[in-house]
Amino acid sequence: MQLTIQYAPITELFRRAHAEGRDCLLEHEVYALLGYSGAETPPRHLFLSKEARPVEEACLSLPGDKAVLKIVSPYIVHKTELGGVRIIPKTMDKIRSTVRRMLCEVPERYAEWLERHPQATPPVYRGLSGAALQNAVSRDIRGVLQVRFMPPDSTAFGNELIVGLRRTREFGMVLSAGLGGTDAELYAERFRKGQAVAAAPTALTDGQAFFDLFRATVSYRKLAGLTRGQQRIVTDEQLIECFESFIRLGNHYSPLNDEAPFVIDELEINPFSFSDFLMTPLDGMCRFSLPQARDVERPWKTIHQLLHPRSIGIAGVSARRRNYGRIILENILAAGFSPSAVRLVRPGGGTDESGVACVSSLADLPEPLDLFIVAVGAPQVPGLVDDVLRCNAARSVMLIPGGMGETEASRDEAAALAARMAEAHRRPDGGPVFLGANCMGVISRPGNYDTWFIPAAKLRQDADPHYRRVAIFSQSGAFLLNRYSQTPELRPAYLISLGNQTDLSLGDMMRYFRDSDAVDVIAVYVEGFRNLDGLAFAGAVREAVCAGKQVIFYKAGRTPEGKSATSGHTASLAGDYMVCESCLRQSGAIVARTFDEFQDLILLADAFGRMPIRGTRLGAVSGAGFEAVGMADNIQSEEYAMTLGTLTEETRAAMRELLVAKKLDKLATVANPLDINPGADDETHARMAELMLADDTIDAVAIGLDPLSPVTHSLADSDDPLFRMDAPDGILARLEALRRTAQKPLVAVVDGGALFEPLRRALRERDIPTFPVCDRAVAALSLYMDGRLAAEGLRCSCPWTSRQH
Template sequence: MTVQYGPEIHFDAITELFQNAGNEGRNFLYEYEVYNLLADSGAETPPKSILIPRGARPSEDELLALPGEKVVLKIASPTIIHKTEVGGVRIVAKDPNKIRSALRRMLYEVPENYAAWCQANPAAVPDSYRGLSGEALLAAISRDVVGVLMVQFMPPDSAAFGNELIVGLRNTREFGMVISAGLGGTDTELYAERFRKGQAIIAASCELIDGEHFFELFRKTISYKKLAGLTRGQRRIVSDEQLIECFSSFIEMGRRYSPVNPQAEFVIEEMEINPYAFTDFLMVPLDGMCRFSLPKKLGNTRPVVKIDTLLHPGKIGLVGVSATRKNFGRIILDNILAEGYPAENVVIIRDGVDEIEGVKCFPDLKSLPEKLDLFVVAIGADQVPELVDEVIALDAANSVMLIPGGMGENEESQERAAKVIAKIDAVHGTEDGGPVFLGANCMGVVSHPGNYDTWFIPEEKLPVSRNQPYRRAALVSQSGAFMLHRYSQCPELAPAYMVSMGNQTDLTLGDMLKYFKDSDEVDVIAVYAEGFSDLDGLEFCKAVRGAVLAGKEVLFYKAGRTPEGKTATSGHTASLAGDYMVCESCVRQAGAIVARSFTEFQDLFLLAETLGPKKIMGNRLAAVSGAGFEAVGMADSIQSDDFQMELASFSLQTQARLGALLKENRLDGLVTVKNPMDINPSANDGVHASIVEVLSQDGAVDAIVVGLDPLSPAVHSIMNSDVPAFELGADKGIVQLVAEVVKKSEVPIIGVVDGGRLYDPMRDALLERGVPVFPVCDRAVASVSLYIESRLYAERIRNGAGL
């Protein structure tokens, strides 16, 4: 029987709390109101409390109204968040005189302490106190003190480290409502910074997770292990059902009071309980805060269906093409034609010239005989606003590619960009929706299915193999340079589409992923992001989930993980970089493979392109090499903070087959059948291939990483060698034999060619035959481990597990 833990939430009562506060001119709830909210949330009942307003003279009966032998007194002020640091929390005996004494002392001492704190921490001072000092600052702080909240004292079961919980909701700019939970108390920030990733604090999108699945994430944290009594000397102090109920309540409130809920009366900007303590299997909130706002109108919906005309245009127009020199526009024209796009389907907006490179010119947009599918704009940024107005007014194109920068990357160009964005948003509100715009600050698009290339890089700088086979993949990059460098370094990736997003003036990363998740041309979508537009991170994650459910793979890299990185990315793309932990958590939970470095991005992209058809049954690895260090290095690389692989245990049948193979090749006296398997430098091409084939047929092996030992004298590994025994192109050489095994195998097989540039032809030959190959073994194992873990997670999503 399945038990449902979803709480009954009294939304009308919670909405009334927000309404009453709003009527008083507040966008926040006082602590006692937060406790009322929790009482209406259907989760744990908070402690009883009484607000004693500033200036009130409570009676003895009122002071003794709470149960227990002690009471907790808390200063009530919207500006004093960290109360403990300034003496704003005190536990006193439940004696009327002692309570009155503490009340009077707090009303004077806390403002004085907080004024001193503000002077010592000027960067953290609330906006309303900035510029104030001395008596003026003290008066302002005192004025904001509403009173003192008297709260029922509920002693925790344990005051030991890790026995407090923080749970919160936050409205993020990119991902909307996010729930977080983890180690609570005054050192929450320190825990999050010092513990391994995912051990102290976890976060997830409220739209993409429920309470039970969020609890499964929470089970992996040190916080859960402490609360559940799974560490030495601990005992369980809360039930799993209570935690699930709490998380479910927060997630449902996050969905209701969300910026993307059109029925939301209010939006929760931030709500936090820090900490929950635990008394006799009760979750007791010891402090709470909540800020809210009125919902804002969302922008008009972009007609993303027109992305198809952008990627597969029947008619292309260009503006900014020089008739006499190789400017950006002229290079783009050259590349379009070099890719094989018909010249008769291209037009140029250029007054006073009849044709350029056999392409007909027209003096202006009004002169065009028909509507364009794609209009490529390569003119100065100062001319863009007027041109955008004209394109929209004439309905001249279905899609527009804005190449120029100077459209929001810095303060000087933000006003120009804002005007363009407002104009585009307005036309999206019309029945047809107007054109879609890619860029600005866009390096262009390579669309092999669309038969065109609008990159402004000349072929002398980037040699291109035109009309070559391409893979069923798309590379979408916010940075054109990142995409360019990956392609230059790894031409073997060869995706069908390479799209430079630029500033996301109109089309966003989320829009592009929505398109490609439904594309019949693409199985793998790789994305480099520097920042998301407002709420587009959430749309992106929804599209990731949709792509995964459709059987596709999504690879993701997010730049701007450090304060310095955030500064750099915001200056480049005009998109603010968001909180990396939230971003990584949301995208990973949606089902994407998250890369940790540029190199890893390349490696995972290669694996996604080549291993897509292979079956991923588990995480048991077989490691093989003729170099002893390499075999050991593979074993050393199977675990990290981000993945956990196991060394496979070979079946008795596999052990017997391997033993016979070694004996046949006179290696039985040198090689022991085990995992990892050091097969000795004297193992020839056939031995390598045969061992891999045997291992691929063992049902207990889920993946194989094999060192192909290019420096071994027994291996054919050198192109155009004078020594026949070394010749790479020899019949039945290692490349040919291993490629045949890889082609037949349902198990992923990854090669390692650890050698200098002499062995680049060997790597190229393997890659051409569909064998993913790496230059060092630890890089291969780390990449395949991350890839396998992500594939297994994606399969759980498809099976409805959600995690």
């Protein structure tokens, strides 16, 4: 794209404002910035300083018979409701009188508004009230901006556009665009997800890619004349150029750009109006700051030693009682790790009752440990960390204790500890990496160890020695524990609790598994990212997806779209959760909405990851009418959209023949979804599923198994051979055989109580994802298939993943 941005004069705008003690540009300076940005030309305007008398020749030189007058202050963002925007006849008398009126009335109205909304008071005005506040507001008003009046092509709803950059702590610079105007926040709240606002980190997109995202919004449909009674008022090329300009500005004045003289904190045009195919900014604001030092990069490749250690040391194993350290030791040895490769750090040395050798201190180790586990009280942790660093005692360290950085009182100490870790990373060897603190630990089946401090009697381990090529990591150890306890058939290769990310981060772990040959599915539970680590995480997700891996993602702490705890204006339209979710979806992750869905998607990804996904046409079959209808009712949502396959005539004929043979033709009608009546036996269920799987109009099949029916084999313990699920002609054997030959996803529903949990578990163990209710099954399958297809689109190329490095 032929787009030239003049960075030098833009930087000079920031430099002059900074020299005046400002961290923001005034509106006419924002227009100057736009003029240098290479995109749309800003409207002609004239700054009228409050210290100078308006000059008639200059004021009347602007085109048109009307003038727009706007108050200019570094602190007044919303001008219209304060009387800070006036459209008047362009005569000299009217201009002078209106300027005087605005300079008088706006400080009064803004001071009154601030006293009604103290939470929105700028820091410079806090503690002021009454006349003192009004005088301070008046002092900061620089004058009035006269802007050429340009009548819009349309005054209908939705014909204004907001475009904004926002610096975020987790994802760096984020571009957002959507329905503009004074009701922009309302649109963002009320419209369905993704319809009002599009958002993406600038480091992971370009003008064309962002435009493709923007096309899904109501805003684009209005601007492009795709709604009834509307005409196109802007070209696609104009929008792409505008987005590309903002993206380049975002990447240049970015906290990720080590050469950036300033960082844009917010840059917003709200709105762009449209007149004769010109994009005209009607209001603009820009805040900026000086660059800050970035975190030292951690040697994340050392995670390999953490997950596959040749030697393990433990501090905190009591010689007298069964404490957390003792349980960790028991679990490590029970997982198969060699006792001869374990050392306990305990005063007095000797040999533990388990037969494991002890050393008095880290200095007594003959060579550095691959993994050192710290299971002592939080007050002892800083000293042990210092010992590790001083003695070069370990390549990786696991900090189990909680209470570090979790409370206000401990944050300073945790920050000091993190600083010492970061300083060690400046060493030529990168120093050790630290997992935690407040970390439950790791289960690494390839590494033959388990550091979870859960007694074996309380966590049933799956007897199958084989594990899935799945890694699950989480900030919450309890989340991992509960998911695994409920669904031990997940059998992941790795279960990793990161704790509070004192050192190793979510992005570090994603980078490691992006490159790992041991996993195909990466599942992550996130509560929050470190500074800029969300961007590093998203980039690694995209690279992993492009390499053929599947990523399942759950983000805790959802907030309503369009809301921000710290900002009341429209630059915050893309709320924190919305930005995170949008970013990860664009990077190719499949985003779970519930904890159950997180588990379900992992099983689906592992079961079907090697299958091609050809489309989103579902085949649904059940002996229960409500279940067939329930499947059809759940094929669409805000996150996905499936359809029901039509079935070929050959398939329909075979189904009718089967119904006749089973004497069900008077009770069931061939359709999709197919209700085959509670009298349908296991053979009928399996054969109908087989016919659907073979049909070219079907891309996946969901089958309800009706476990309560008198003609199905659905019980694990039964004296009646008609009900035993291990019957050679029962549904379990039939679906297992069908699963071995199927080239399309097949999921089952066993809707019934605890009596039928053994059947559900047995089906899952045979790689048939099985659900207790039909709506959960179809929703998870639909979300998975939609995500897989989106990921396939990314794999053609991954051009943006290198920008964050």
